[in-house]
Amino acid sequence: MGLKVALLVLALALCACTTSQAHLHCGFYRKTCPAAENIVRQTVKRALKKDSGLVADFIRMHFHDCFVRGCDASILLDSTAKNKAEKDSPINNPSLEGFDVIDAAKASLEKECKGVVSCADIIAFAARDSVALSGGLHYEVPAGRRDGRISRALEADDTLPPPTFNLKQLTKRFAEKGFTQEEMVTLSGAHTLGVAHCTSISDRLYNFSSKLSTDPSLDPAYAATLKNQCPKGSTDPNLTVNLDPPSPLRFDSSYYKDVLVHRGLFESDQALLSSPVTAKQVVANAVDEALFKKKFADAMVKLGQLHVLTDKNGEIRHNCRVVN
The missing domain is CATH 1.10.520.10 (Peroxidase; domain 1)
Known part of the structure; x- marks a missing residue:
């Protein structure tokens, strides 16, 4: 090191x-x-x-x-x-x-x-x-x-x-929990890992609006790939796609690079480009991975302090699935 x-x-x-x-x-x-x-x-x-x-x-x-x-x-x-x-x-x-x-x-x-x-x-x-x-x-x-x-x-x-939120809705929801807009952008970076169920993006691919079947903010080539992975009308709960195709198991800044080329899987991901301020933050996280990782760690520590129960409040469960 x-x-x-x-x-x-x-x-x-x-x-x-x-x-x-x-x-x-x-x-x-x-x-x-x-x-x-x-x-x-x-x-x-x-x-x-x-x-x-x-x-x-x-x-x-x-x-x-x-x-x-x-x-x-x-x-x-x-x-x-x-x-x-x-x-x-x-x-x-x-x-x-x-x-x-x-x-x-x-x-x-x-x-x-x-x-x-x-x-x-x-x-x-x-x-x-x-x-x-x-x-x-x-x-x-x-x-x-x-x-x-x-x-x-x-x-x-x-x-x-939900994954359909726009920037205003995301900012408001995170602000209600005490997070700044930049912290919201940072925590969105968790989407550099994992998968999403096809059912969560089907409307974006096939039923976006009364005039458009596919969300126009989505890169056409990426949309075509997603449609191959998530066939129209499928309700199979086992069908999933990677949130960050280049490196779905690696915690890196690839997610932000995806967003910059309109390959954010959720509407809420792509919404990060809808204002100059948040777009600048996306660019910063994409180009400086070390900075993003530090900001993410800081945001996770802050997240872990939301409305905690301490001292004599709450309990120490013997079994996490049921109350004592």
């Missing part, structure tokens, strides 16, 4: 630990469960060896958890006869995977230090490890979150930004 990169990583780690909320801090489990972060890291690492596609799921899981009710692991709770939980919202099911890996990490942690590590912190660690293991920066995660007891699918439907 070069001196410049080493100093950047050190500065990032110090920043992450000094700007967190007072109740969250780095090394939270140093005394109560010293192996906690390593247990999560090794569990994620083993899972990615079996299914490399999961790398995007843990990042998305953290985002989807924190945006709804805050970072309280509500995304992990199972539905009951009387309540449909977040994980069963159409925006999460069937596209979001990796819950069994979180279960495995929790089971190992319960053996190591029973009732100590929260499910919310496990998600935050898993997201960080996914970024690092796929080529992004390793950043320190301030911990100390506790788990919530409420999870409602309707809240996920109403809160999470």
